[in-house]
Amino acid sequence: MVRAVVKDRCAPDGTVPRAAWHGCADTADVQEHAGSLPEWALQYEQLSGGAFHGRVEQIHLPGAYMVKETMNRSVRQQGEIGRDMYGFALVLQPEGEAICNGQRLGATSLLVGRGDDLDLCNTRASQIGALSVDCDLVHTISQGIYHRPLAPWxxxxxxxxxxxxxxGDLRAHLNRxxxxxDRPQARHWQGEAAMSRVRDDMLLAFxxxxxxxxxxxxxxSVAQRRRVVHRAREMMLARVDQPPSLLEVCRHVGASHRKLHYCFQDILGMSPARYLRVLRLNGVRRQLQSRRDPHAGVQDVAALWGFWHLGQFSADYKRLFAELPSQTLRRA
Known part of the structure; x- marks a missing residue:
């Protein structure tokens, strides 16, 4: 299912500039949304209920990539934005909030660091702006401007x-x-040197x-809590057709029920029981959309993910994705 609308911004001669490209995509599903970010290797899971609507704006610059991402549902993004990249991100709405690797990203804070092993959950509808830049370029600019190496942290x-x-200044700069x-014939689209200046100005602002x-x-301590959540998720995915009880999960990760609950709330903003169900519902949706087996029906796929009561499963699925699983399958 692809319903993204992409707009390319072209140079006056009608060609897409070699050094830069701007586009936007309106999305109606988290997997479609993830596919609109080709530079990043992220898996998306919808966490809160309701029909998903998103928008991705992106700018490709020499050695850098800018993204403005809008989502109307709580979503978990897990993966990497580049092992040889530094990332900078902030929420673009004053009331926005996200959790990154167990750290709260609010209206007055900034997320920075290497681009591998990202685990980000927006806790409500949100808009996030990000810049990823080649590591060598960041080191070179930092040394040339500030005459010191980057801080080890x-x-x-x-x-x-x-x-x-x-x-507020960073939000205004990125939005600008x-x-x-978005202006089709903006002068700054013309030439690699001009695009490099746009990149450098944004990087220096961060x-x-x-x-x-x-x-x-x-x-x-954040890393320890993340390991608990990661091991619990691995166990859940290893036996999706027979979902483990919370007691089994606690034994597997070596944590009490209270500690497990605390870790999930801290890293994902929800209880382990709820996340286990949401994880499996997202798995069903991905499989229905992919049509791996064209002869498999909704009941077959649901059973593969441990849902045996079809009526309850359909109700839970509709509550999360605002459509019945049969509708997902028909569109696929």
């Missing part, structure tokens, strides 16, 4: 508080770049916002 993913004024990019040092002592 940037090798990790850290949420830092920058205050309302700085966060996307607004300018680097200027960062403190010289920050406390990262909390990252060790």
């Amino acid at each position: 940037l090798a990790q993913q850290v949420v830092v508080d920058v205050g309302p004024q700085v966060a 770049v996307f607004l300018q990019a 680097l200027d916002a960062l403190p010289l040092d920050t406390d990262i002592s909390h990252l060790k």
